[in-house]
Amino acid sequence: MTDSAGMPYGHPRLVLKNISKAFGAVQALTNVDFEVLPGEVMGLVGDNGAGKSTLIKIMAGAYAPDTGEIFVEGTKVNLTSPQEANHQGIETVYQDLALCDNLDVVKNMYLGREARQGFLLKDAEMERRTLEVLKVLNVRIPSVRVPVAGLSGGQRQCIAVAKTILRNPKVVLLDEPTAALGVVQTRQVLNLILRLKEQGLSVVVISHNLRDVFEVVDRVTVMRLGRRAGVFDIKSTTQEKIIGAITGAEFGPSTVPAPAPSAFEIGPA
Numbered sequence: 001m002t003d004s005a006g007m008p009y010g011h012p013r014l015v016l017k018n019i020s021k022a023f024g025a026v027q028a029l030t031n032v033d034f035e036v037l038p039g040e041v042m043g044l045v046g047d048n049g050a051g052k053s054t055l056i057k058i059m060a061g062a063y064a065p066d067t068g069e070i071f072v073e074g075t076k077v078n079l080t081s082p083q084e085a086n087h088q089g090i091e092t093v094y095q096d097l098a099l100c101d102n103l104d105v106v107k108n109m110y111l112g113r114e115a116r117q118g119f120l121l122k123d124a125e126m127e128r129r130t131l132e133v134l135k136v137l138n139v140r141i142p143s144v145r146v147p148v149a150g151l152s153g154g155q156r157q158c159i160a161v162a163k164t165i166l167r168n169p170k171v172v173l174l175d176e177p178t179a180a181l182g183v184v185q186t187r188q189v190l191n192l193i194l195r196l197k198e199q200g201l202s203v204v205v206i207s208h209n210l211r212d213v214f215e216v217v218d219r220v221t222v223m224r225l226g227r228r229a230g231v232f233d234i235k236s237t238t239q240e241k242i243i244g245a246i247t248g249a250e251f252g253p254s255t256v257p258a259p260a261p262s263a264f265e266i267g268p269a
Helices: 052-059 082-087 105-109 123-136 153-165 183-198 210-216 239-247
Strands: 014-023 026-036 041-045 067-072 075-077 090-093 171-175 202-206 219-224 227-233
Touching (some): 014 052, 026 041, 026 202, 041 052, 041 183, 041 210, 052 090, 052 171, 052 202, 082 090, 105 153, 123 153, 153 171, 153 183, 183 202, 183 210, 202 210, 210 239, 219 239
Parallel strands (some): 026 227, 041 202, 041 219, 171 202
Antiparallel strands (some): 014 026, 014 067, 067 075, 219 227
16 A cells, blocks of 8 residues: 555565575575565666576565565465465566467456356456456557557557456566567556556566666665665665665675676666
8 A cells, every 4th residue: 555645655565584595506595585565666676696586486486485484464475386476466477478479468368267157258358357457557559359469569568467467466576577668668667567556566676777667666675696785765875876786886895796787777867
């Protein structure tokens, strides 16, 4: 939920405590804490290999942590599979979007969980519900009956996000939602993220583009070398401070070579 000024408040909706994960000899995550509030957009940033994707996949139920605890709305849960994460109200939109180009918008929205009456599909009901969700999120497309292949990159991203809303999620995880999009399409997706916030959802955004991060997030969690390097309130920080946390410059000299900051796009906040 958000207050009258649109700021998130309340107890954390999703909490991860002391999460560690190793793949053989590679320690991907070490004692990582993470939280996101109702009605909050939380950024998750870090250079390649910092542990962002591993952390998101643990939230999504794709990976099981070696140690640590996960809580959804104060209740301890075991996210043993993506299906269990969905059951707990956590939906994930990966970069590949998981859309079928040859199917129309309605079929993509309900793919694998079609509304049926006996052996018959309830096409009219699915179309009506699709139109309702797209209207709430202010997603504009020519028709819900056009193949997804004919939509722009921004429209396809919006459809992938809208698809998760049909399950009434509590938390939406977005993996690089504006990657490879043009200026107009990026604006469309950023506006959609803000509308998810207005609906009271908790949104986690992984992004390498700090300009986009600063436009939509309330706080940002920085990952570095598998550990949480810090959590920053977006209103009281700068892109330079975030870059410092990402590279380790903020913490002085290190025996570990700092990742190059060039992986990130820097622009006016």
